[in-house]
Amino acid sequence: MKRFIRGMLCVLLITGIASAADIEVFTSPNTDGKITPKSIEEAFKKAGFTISANRDMNGPFVKQFKSSEFDVYNLFTLYKMDMVLELAKKYPNVGLFAPMSMSIYTKKGDKNISVASLTAEAMAKIMGAPADDKTLHALRELVKKTLKEAMPDGVYQKLPYVSQKPKGELVTHFTMEIDPQDWEDELEEFKMGFEGELAPNGFVVAGFNNLGDEFEEMKYNEFDFYEVYSICKLPVIYTIAKTHPEAGAYAPCSLYLSKKKGSAAMEIAFPSVYNWMSSMALDDPKDIKVMEDAQEGMKSILTGLTE
Template identity: 50%
Template sequence: MKLIKGLLVALLVVTGLTAADKTFKNDVRVWQADNADKKITPKTIEEAFKNAGFVIAANNDMNFPFKRDFKTTHMDVYNLMVVFRKDTALALAEKYPDIGLFTPISMSIYTPKGAKTISVSTLRPEIMADMMNIPRDHPEMIKLGQKIEEALKAAMPKGKFIELPYASKKPAKEVITRITMEQQGDDWEDAKDDFETAFEEKLAPNGFVMAGFTDLNYDFDEHDKDWYLFYDVYSICSIPVIYEVSKLHPEAGAFAPCSAYKYQKKGEKTIHMAFPNVHKWIGSLNITDKPSIDVLLDAQAKFEKMLKELKEGK
């Protein structure tokens, strides 16, 4: 009997260690449901997320720009939705300034041509936590994951997470692109305005659009939290990139639009900016086709060049 008890204790210890260091076949999850009657739409999914306490920063029908720019689309439905929870940001932003990498969270809502299903892709909360330098078992990250699943189940009650036909792989390079700049002049508000103007003017000439903009510090100020002078998150999208990559990987909307944050802490004169880069896309989605890799690396090079020019005042 003592031997059996000892084995049980050992098993529980091993199980606990496995749970704490859990790995996944895929970084991205796809919740899919039958939708032959077409009653589930991007709008009804949006409403379910609102009811679960999420703020909707954007919910864009990408078939319009796809048809406009490429004269065709490979999807009957393809939306990129951007959402976040104010309580999550408030609970984590002071200790974890990388919160803006996935606040808001991106996801794709899609139905391939002729399919009778509808799917929603999201990045696993554990992977988001890793990239934001937050412990996977942090109660707020666990709660966030639960709320995402709650919204998906409410939106698509007969749905389930499906098996993806590939495994995520380790990225070849660092997956977060970062840059810091010193405040120009004595007035941080003027410096912020100048930076924003210069940044936004560079987007269109380099093939990017701003799909959404989230002022996280507005909510912090409303709750008398003065950690930051400002904390803004741009939802940046490249239509040629998502068009090409979504042909084989419609779940790529878990990364698009990309959240690029900029913040300046109170009492400091350093502006921080960062975003999850395309090497994470390539690794997480196991992208191997040359057209997708080419457009991704081209976009990465252009965005890095933009940031370098901003830092140099060009």
């Protein structure tokens, strides 16, 4: 019997059926409405986080799609600069989660408020970092502590699914040759082309952070530049959030541009939509189509600019 149980556990782990949750949802009673996206933001500011954006999406949902499942739906992006620097020294792809994304939401007619965010293990998996990385776990513990301070009566929900084995690459990565010395004009030309392609393809810049300038202020000079766009495609988050409001743990997506000093390569990367599908066990063909369309749209933009 013991051998049978061990064998079944191996099968479950291999197939991804027993995978640990990538997303955690913290929910608090909020009958009096005193807990708001703004009050949650203030708690994170007090804890030393930089707020990139705290964007109300409910209004755009109603404006573009004429309906919403929510009374509150905010996409919240933030980062803790000292921890980002620690991570950057070990993992040059730190921009995948600097800023981190969270969703803050109240379903229509509900009296609770929830915040969805990624676990340290999920971020490590996508970054290719060790699952027990101390900095990622310290960051996660600070996030959880701050959520508890912002929502004292909150508890973690058990989500009604388990993550699946990814069906594609977790990170979409491009490399572009760039002058190791005279790179400024090439970077600006790339950014102009990139930003010019976003709106025609249905993408929106939800935020922008120049981590490179902050690294320099902190006396870390390994990069000529390190810039992060927060990119959102409204039909994607609207469609998925209707059944999985916790999807905001991945939205908006952080897409970074970086170049190490002396290097002739600009690195460009973002977490792919296969993270959404895997983490939330998505299998509805309509959900998958809207995500894969967005994935292919962004890949097409970057392919055209880097080839």
